[in-house]
Amino acid sequence: xxxxxxxxxxxxxxxxxxxxxxxxxxxxxxxxxxxxxxxxxxxxxxxxxxxxxxxxxxxxxxxxxxxxxxxxxxxxxxxxxxxxxxxxxxxxxxxxxxxxxxxxxxxxxxxxxxxxxxxxxxxxxxxxxxxxxxxxxxxxxxxxxxxxxxxxxxxxxxxxxxxxxxxxxxxxxxxxxxxxxxxxxxxxxxxxxxxxxxxxxxxxxxxxxxxxxxxxxxxxxxxxxxxxxxxxxxxxxxxxxxxxxxxxxxxxxxxxxxxxxxxxxxxxxxxxxxxxxxxxxxxxxxxxxxxxxxxxxxxxxxxxxxxxxxxxxxxxxxxxxxxxxxxxxxxxxxxxxxxxxxxxxxxxxxxxxxxxxxxxxxxxxx
Amino acid sequence: xxxxxxxxxxxxxxxxxxxxxxxxxxxxxxxxxxxxxxxxxxxxxxxxxxxxxxxxxxxxxxxxxxxxxxxxxxxxxxxxxxxxxxxxxxxxxxxxxxxxxxxxxxxxxxxxxxxxxxxxxxxxxxxxxxxxxxxxxxxxxxxxxxxxxxxxxxxxxxxxxxxxxxxxxxxxxxxxxxxxxxxxxxxxxxxxxxxxxxxxxxxxxxxxxxxxxxxxxxxxxxxxxxxxxxxxxxxxxxxxxxxxxxxxxxxxxxxxxxxxxxxxxxxxxxxxxxxxxxxxxxxxxxxxxxxxxxxxxxxxxxxxxxxxxxxxxxxxxxxxxxxxxxxxxxxxxxxxxxxxxxxxxxxxxxxxxxxxxxxxxxxxxx
Numbered sequence: 001x002x003x004x005x006x007x008x009x010x011x012x013x014x015x016x017x018x019x020x021x022x023x024x025x026x027x028x029x030x031x032x033x034x035x036x037x038x039x040x041x042x043x044x045x046x047x048x049x050x051x052x053x054x055x056x057x058x059x060x061x062x063x064x065x066x067x068x069x070x071x072x073x074x075x076x077x078x079x080x081x082x083x084x085x086x087x088x089x090x091x092x093x094x095x096x097x098x099x100x101x102x103x104x105x106x107x108x109x110x111x112x113x114x115x116x117x118x119x120x121x122x123x124x125x126x127x128x129x130x131x132x133x134x135x136x137x138x139x140x141x142x143x144x145x146x147x148x149x150x151x152x153x154x155x156x157x158x159x160x161x162x163x164x165x166x167x168x169x170x171x172x173x174x175x176x177x178x179x180x181x182x183x184x185x186x187x188x189x190x191x192x193x194x195x196x197x198x199x200x201x202x203x204x205x206x207x208x209x210x211x212x213x214x215x216x217x218x219x220x221x222x223x224x225x226x227x228x229x230x231x232x233x234x235x236x237x238x239x240x241x242x243x244x245x246x247x248x249x250x251x252x253x254x255x256x257x258x259x260x261x262x263x264x265x266x267x268x269x270x271x272x273x274x275x276x277x278x279x280x281x282x283x284x285x286x287x288x289x290x291x292x293x294x295x296x297x298x299x300x301x302x303x304x305x306x307x308x309x310x311x312x313x314x315x316x317x318x319x320x321x322x323x324x325x326x327x328x329x330x331x332x333x334x335x336x337x338x339x340x341x342x343x344x345x346x347x348x349x350x351x352x353x354x355x356x357x358x359x360x361x362x363x364x365x366x
Numbered sequence: 367x368x369x370x371x372x373x374x375x376x377x378x379x380x381x382x383x384x385x386x387x388x389x390x391x392x393x394x395x396x397x398x399x400x401x402x403x404x405x406x407x408x409x410x411x412x413x414x415x416x417x418x419x420x421x422x423x424x425x426x427x428x429x430x431x432x433x434x435x436x437x438x439x440x441x442x443x444x445x446x447x448x449x450x451x452x453x454x455x456x457x458x459x460x461x462x463x464x465x466x467x468x469x470x471x472x473x474x475x476x477x478x479x480x481x482x483x484x485x486x487x488x489x490x491x492x493x494x495x496x497x498x499x500x501x502x503x504x505x506x507x508x509x510x511x512x513x514x515x516x517x518x519x520x521x522x523x524x525x526x527x528x529x530x531x532x533x534x535x536x537x538x539x540x541x542x543x544x545x546x547x548x549x550x551x552x553x554x555x556x557x558x559x560x561x562x563x564x565x566x567x568x569x570x571x572x573x574x575x576x577x578x579x580x581x582x583x584x585x586x587x588x589x590x591x592x593x594x595x596x597x598x599x600x601x602x603x604x605x606x607x608x609x610x611x612x613x614x615x616x617x618x619x620x621x622x623x624x625x626x627x628x629x630x631x632x633x634x635x636x637x638x639x640x641x642x643x644x645x646x647x648x649x650x651x652x653x654x655x656x657x658x659x660x661x662x663x664x665x666x667x668x669x670x671x672x673x674x675x676x677x678x679x680x681x682x683x684x685x686x687x688x689x690x691x692x693x694x695x696x697x698x699x700x701x702x703x704x705x706x707x708x709x710x711x712x713x714x715x716x717x718x719x720x721x722x723x724x725x726x727x728x729x730x731x732x
Contacts, residue, residue, distance in 0.1 A: 061630035062428060117724055120717055122488060122521065122648055125641055130649035155488065156716035218716070236715035237723045264427035265631070271638035275491055282488055283496035285716065286708035300715060305726065312728035320731050337732030342652035344725055345659075349602035349666060350522035350584070350651065351486055352721030357603045358483055359714045360671065362678035365686050366703030
């Protein structure tokens with residue numbers, strides 16, 4: 001989809017409505033800019049929403065008010081999934097969400113966000129900053145008239161809450177599961193009945209048995225959601241989404257118009273938020289897992305090696321197929337899988353190899 | 367060591383000499399500050415030195431010159447290991463290095479830098495930003511009259527270059543090895559003959575057999591150093607330094623005097639540099655490992671499980687002993703090992719569990 005087509009779409013109507021409803025577009029007065037950031041998150045949503053708050057805070061503080069950013073929760077100006085249209089059309093200047101929310105408009109964003117059996121958060125950042133990822137993401141987002149920044153990362157997620165046992169890949173056949181994105185595509189190919197339900201309906205649907213399993217995020221968000229009350233097993237590893245990038249998207253004209261110092265502030269603020277969100281998830285997941293296991297007696301289940309091998313193979317086939325349908329998605333996919341091959345070789349002896357050694361059973365203080 | 371004692375030390379002489387040698391202390395003119403950053407790195411040293419360069423660039427650009435930071439390589443104003451004295455006394459405003467370089471002055475810094483069998487880079491950041499690490503580091507650095515920022519991370523390192531086989535922990539007995547820091551303390555306890563040599567002497571010492579092994583960094587720096595030409599085995603995992611924090615230290619008075627917007631710029635710039643350095647090491651190590659193995663036929667050796675178990679146990683004992691000698695080091699150590707226990711539990715099913723699954727043998731594009 002080209003920018004022209006995009007601008008002629010439904011977004012203009014939505015943006016106009018938003019403007020009419022009292023959110024007047026601010027002017028640049030005496031070099032002081034006021035930007036609005038629309039988000040796909042409820043205000044102050046744990047982990048995800050606080051990334052947007054931090055970003056606004058860093059930019060506003062560092063620029064001493066020369067660029068003030070005000071955060072709006074999902075639905076305050078536009079509904080969550082219209083955020084990128086509101087930014088692309090210039091109705092607002094800035095947005096915060098996750099790239100795969102825009103896959104209907106731009107399939108490449110699904111690969112930018114996360115890839116089953118793909119990169120870890122640390123590797124994703126390495127890809128963005130030192131292996132061409134930023135340039136590819138900018139190329140993709142330019143189609144939506146936006147500048148892209150990686151602006152947070154969930155780091156490793158879990159493999160979902162299940163009420164049925166998974167002992168082999170065959171057990172996904174006929175399974176009713178709520179799982180979005182590329183992980184959902186893989187499970188569809190494995191015969192699962194993939195559904196999408198709003199967050200609030202997940203626990204009741206698990207309890208009544210109208211669905212068998214749910215993929216949400218990780219211990220921190222899942223604990224807050226109370227999913228442990230409605231499911232028997234908490235499955236790992238999180239092969240669907242080994243890490244999910246959050247995005248800060250900025251109207252291209254607004255971005256290009258910024259002076260260099262404000263550009264530097266926005267860039268550094270996004271990098272700062274990137275490490276902060278990843279750190280918050282890591283620290284809180286640590287805590288929440290302990291609560292889930294020690295206090296709520298959650299049963300952790302690791303997928304068998306045979307199941308993982310079969311899922312890995314199927315994932316490679318499904319991703320290749322999905323990527324082949326769109327040239328830009330294919331370009332992103334090719335870059336990612338090339339980087340992935342080297343990442344697997346290095347992580348086996350580096351981060352991965354170390355964590356395996358550290359997890360062995362020897363006495364240690366703490 | 368208290369600040370008063372510290373200020374009365376040899377640093378004042380060094381700093382005075384530096385001032386006398388032509389590096390005049392800048393004044394604040396019309397709100398425009400000019401700061402000098404001394405570093406422990408040769409200028410533009412790969413990975414480590416570029417963190418300092420990036421930091422200066424972000425701060426200078428983002429502040430539009432209200433705070434200009436100029437980088438000096440090791441020896442340009444003061445020798446590498448006098449950097450923190452030059453900053454603490456106020457001879458210069460800012461420095462960049464690694465915390466364990468200051469262990470002679472402040473034992474706690476060794477634990478802040480890295481811990482054998484300790485935290486990964488991602489976990490270390492989580493500890494700094496969301497589990498009290500920043501506060502503890504600030505408390506420690508205040509003893510040196512400095513403000514602390516985490517300002518880069520090597521991420522996982524390797525386990526060193528060896529010309530002797532290590533098949534059990536007994537094989538460290540009598541081994542002549544160049545290894546700094548807490549890893550060196552552990553190997554001393556295992557009977558090794560731990561030496562320190564300047565970087566330039568490592569390759570000849572390995573070649574003549576005057577030492578048997580060298581711990582340096584990881585593939586990126588080790589390849590540049592050519593260590594593969596002088597050693598038989600490249601050992602993993604990097605249990606000595608699973609991740610090493612770099613530090614940005616700022617004279618406390620200079621820091622306290624900054625207006626809030628410049629403080630926000632410096633804080634965000636350090637967080638940005640933190641993720642950038644980690645990303646650069648991750649991307650370049652990926653590449654360099656491939657070159658070492660494919661082009662230079664380097665033989666990778668993983669320590670046996672029994673060796674790892676014995677090293678893990680010994681590490682716990684040695685670290686407890688080292689920490690017990692200094693109250694502040696003990697406070698940092700206690701905080702780290704508490705966070706480590708939860709990190710091990712979560713990483714086993716999160717990052718670590720995922721990487722183990724991903725590394726299995728199934729067909730995948732790339």
